[in-house]
Every structure is written in C-alpha cells, then in structure tokens.
Amino acid sequence: MKPEISQEELNAFIDGELDLIERDRLFVALEDNPDLAHQLCELRAVKAMVSHGYEEPPPAFQQASPRRFSASHYLATGMVLVLGLAVGWFGRDWSSPQRSFSPIHAAMQRPVSLSGLKTDTRKIVLHIDSDQPLKLQTLLDDVDYLLQHQKVIGQPVQIEVIANNYGLDLLRTDVTPYAARIEKLARQHANISFVACGQTMRRLGREGVKVKLLPETRVAPTAIGEIINRLQHGWTYIKV
Amino acid sequence: MRFLTLLAGDREIRAQLKERRSRLYRVAYSWCHDRTLADDLVQEALTRGLARLHQLRDPAQLDSWLFKILHNCWRDCFRCKKNNQDIEELEDYHYAHEDTPEHLHSRSQVVDRVRAAVALLPIGQRQVLTLIDLEEFSYNEVAEILEIPVGTVMSRLCRGRQSLKVKLIELAPQTKAGALRSVK
Numbered sequence: 001m002k003p004e005i006s007q008e009e010l011n012a013f014i015d016g017e018l019d020l021i022e023r024d025r026l027f028v029a030l031e032d033n034p035d036l037a038h039q040l041c042e043l044r045a046v047k048a049m050v051s052h053g054y055e056e057p058p059p060a061f062q063q064a065s066p067r068r069f070s071a072s073h074y075l076a077t078g079m080v081l082v083l084g085l086a087v088g089w090f091g092r093d094w095s096s097p098q099r100s101f102s103p104i105h106a107a108m109q110r111p112v113s114l115s116g117l118k119t120d121t122r123k124i125v126l127h128i129d130s131d132q133p134l135k136l137q138t139l140l141d142d143v144d145y146l147l148q149h150q151k152v153i154g155q156p157v158q159i160e161v162i163a164n165n166y167g168l169d170l171l172r173t174d175v176t177p178y179a180a181r182i183e184k185l186a187r188q189h190a191n192i193s194f195v196a197c198g199q200t201m202r203r204l205g206r207e208g209v210k211v212k213l214l215p216e217t218r219v220a221p222t223a224i225g226e227i228i229n230r231l232q233h234g235w236t237y238i239k240v
Numbered sequence: 241m242r243f244l245t246l247l248a249g250d251r252e253i254r255a256q257l258k259e260r261r262s263r264l265y266r267v268a269y270s271w272c273h274d275r276t277l278a279d280d281l282v283q284e285a286l287t288r289g290l291a292r293l294h295q296l297r298d299p300a301q302l303d304s305w306l307f308k309i310l311h312n313c314w315r316d317c318f319r320c321k322k323n324n325q326d327i328e329e330l331e332d333y334h335y336a337h338e339d340t341p342e343h344l345h346s347r348s349q350v351v352d353r354v355r356a357a358v359a360l361l362p363i364g365q366r367q368v369l370t371l372i373d374l375e376e377f378s379y380n381e382v383a384e385i386l387e388i389p390v391g392t393v394m395s396r397l398c399r400g401r402q403s404l405k406v407k408l409i410e411l412a413p414q415t416k417a418g419a420l421r422s423v424k
Contacts (some may be wrong), residue, residue, distance in 0.1 A: 007398045012394065042405050050354060050374070057278075
C-alpha cells in the first residue's frame with residue numbers, strides 16, 4: 001500500500017521544503033505513478049511562469065534615482081543669471097521714470113553753477129567779476145552747455161556775458177587766456193554777446209592800465225546798469 | 241548629503257537598499273499590479289525600515305524583516321483606502337499608458353496572462369505565492385512575514401497554484417499547451 005501524496009507535499013517538494021525522508025518517499029511514489037509526475041511537472045511550470053511573469057516589472061512612475069546636477073546644469077544656470085543681469089542693466093532706463101531734464105542730461109552733464117536754471121529759460125545774463133581761472137573756466141563751460149541746451153530743446157537761447165571788475169580780464173586782449181575760444185563762440189553763434197563794464201575800464205584807465213578789449217566785446221556804461229536793464233526785460237541772472 | 245554619506249562610509253548599505261528596492265518593488269507590484277501604488281508602498285516600507293533599523297536584531301534577517309514591513313504597509317494602505325477611492329488616480333492609470341506598441345509587441349503574451357491570473361487570486365494566496373516564487377522565501381519565513389501559521393501558508397500556496405494551473409495550463413491556447421508538453 002503506497003502512501004498518498006498530497007498536493008501540499010508536491011508543492012513543498014518543488015519549493016525545496018521536504019526533508020530527506022519525505023523526498024525519498026515522494027520519489028518512490030513517482031516511479032509508478034505517471035499522473036503524479038505530470039501534476040508535479042505542471043506545478044513546476046506554474047512556479048516558473050509566475051517567476052517569469054514578474055522578471056521585469058514595469059518601471060515605477062517616479063524614478064527613484066535622486067536628481068543630480070551636472071556641469072551643464074550649472075552652466076545653464078549661470079547663463080540664465082548673466083542674461084537676467086544684462087536684461088536688468090539695459091532695461092533700467094526703460095523702466096525708471098522719465099527725468100524732467102533727460103534730453104539735456106543725455107547730451108551733456110549739467111554744470112552745478114546752472115542748477116537753478118529752469119528748463120524753459122530763453123534769456124540769460126552771465127555775470128563775472130573775478131579773474132580766478134576756475135571761475136573763467138566755469139563761465140565758458142556754462143556758455144557751452146547753454147548752447148548745447150538750445151540744440152536739444154530746439155529753440156534759441158540768448159546769452160549775454162557781462163564782465164566787470166577783475167572779471168574784465170576775460171575780455172582783455174593782453175591778459176585773457178581764452179581769446180581764441182571767445183572769438184570762435186562769437187563767430188559761430190549770433191545769439192551770444194560779450195559786454196564789458198565801462199566803469200571798470202575808466203577806473204583802470206585812471207590807474208594807468210591800457211585796456212584793449214577783444215573785437216567781439218561791446219561796452220556798456222556800467223555793468224550794474226546793464227544787468228538791471230536786462231532783468232527788467234525778463235532775463236535770468238546768473239552770477240558765476 | 242552625498243558628501244556626508246561618503247564620510248560615513250555606508251555606501252554599501254545604500255547599494256544594498258537600492259538592490260532591495262527593486263526586489264521590494266517587484267513583489268509589491270505583483271500584489272497590487274499598480275505601478276504608482278507599488279512605488280509608494282516600497283518608499284513607505286524603506287522609510288519605515290530606515291527609521292527602525294535599530295529594531296533589527298539579526299542582520300541576516302534583513303530581507304524577511306523588510307518584506308514584513310512591506311506587508312504591513314500594504315495592509316495599512318488597505319485600511320486607509322477602504323473608504324477613499326481616488327478616481328483621479330485611477331483615471332490617470334487607465335489613460336496614461338507609457339507602453340509603446342513596440343514594447344507591447346516584444347513582451348511575451350505569457351507575461352500578460354500570468355499577471356492577469358495572479359491578479360485574480362485572493363490577496364492571501366497572491367502574497368504567499370509571490371513571496372515564495374519571486375523571492376524564494378521558505379515556508380517558515382513566509383509564515384513569519386505574513387504572521388500566519390505555516391499550515392496556512394501551505395494550503396494557500398496549494399490553492400493558489402491550483403487555480404493558476406487551471407487558468408494558465410489547462411485553459412491555455414493549444415499552441416501554448418503543445419509547447420509546454422514538448423518541454424516535458
């Protein structure tokens with residue numbers, strides 16, 4: 001009488017769970033039971049199929065590998081940063097509010113001595129009474145600036161330079177360092193005039209100094225009288 | 241972080257975990273047949289495992305210990321999802337197929353049939369079967385992982401294989417059956 005072999009035992013056999021004696025008993029039973037051998041074979045096939053079915057499970061949706069930044073990532077980040085900075089730098093004028101004096105600003109830096117000037121000023125008296133080189137320089141720079149300014153705003157500006165006291169040196173042929181510059185200004189621009197103070201000239205004459213003025217210069221009786229006259233006609237007065 | 245781990249010198253553990261991860265994923269997928277869920281389960285299991293690493297008494301039992309955690313995650317997942325069917329995710333799963341026709345064609349029909357048959361098994365049988373066939377755990381280990389008696393492991397395995405046999409071999413197309421017979 002051969003002992004019955006259960007399905008559990010067959011399964012345990014193919015899973016390697018039987019010990020020596022149990023295996024021995026199974027082999028004996030297999031010898032003269034082809035049906036049992038067939039069952040065993042089918043179970044083996046099932047086991048092999050299950051393991052084959054999950055050999056390569058479909059990949060997970062989320063990749064498990066952590067994100068790593070390569071050199072190209074850093075390069076790209078750097079380029080984006082540079083691009084952003086460039087856009088910000090070139091776009092700053094576009095985004096900032098319009099300045100009231102911006103056209104002139106673009107043409108030339110506005111001198112400090114003219115900071116009180118209004119944009120719509122058309123007639124300007126520039127007064128100088130000193131022979132300090134810095135002041136003379138400033139005066140002529142202001143004149144240059146105002147002539148530029150008229151080009152920018154598109155309307156002519158009338159300028160009158162009035163010199164008295166030590167400032168008269170600007171217009172004296174023998175002592176002025178700017179003879180050529182003044183001559184050029186007067187030649188190029190009809191709307192600029194140079195006025196010397198007659199009172200100062202008379203005083204210098206009394207002191208024995210021979211005064212010779214530049215040919216562009218007009219002589220007014222007194223500088224103060226001339227200035228007051230201009231102010232009464234709506235001119236703007238600037239003391240250099 | 242990488243720098244720190246280099247200092248700590250536990251590259252080996254990371255490699256082991258990575259290797260375990262793919263195995264855990266394979267089993268989790270065979271349980272739920274849902275890629276996203278399987279990945280979540282594995283992630284959760286590994287997180288719990290790392291947090292409770294000090295509770296592992298015998299390092300040689302790391303495998304069965306991890307699969308036990310995976311089983312617990314799977315059970316917890318059932319508990320919390322019982323009343324909460326996420327239809328959006330379900331739709332995503334149905335419509336977002338990443339399989340290309342090429343890929344589908346190259347994959348053997350057997351794989352699809354096996355997965356479909358396994359998916360139809362009761363959960364208890366499915367777990368026992370996959371732990372034994374995919375991970376080659378012994379009956380005792382499976383009993384410990386699933387916290388059931390060894391006898392239950394054996395009977396579930398027996399019933400599971402029986403129904404798979406019916407679906408995969410006896411009801412298989414003739415050509416498949418012939419091929420199997422020729423192997424025999």
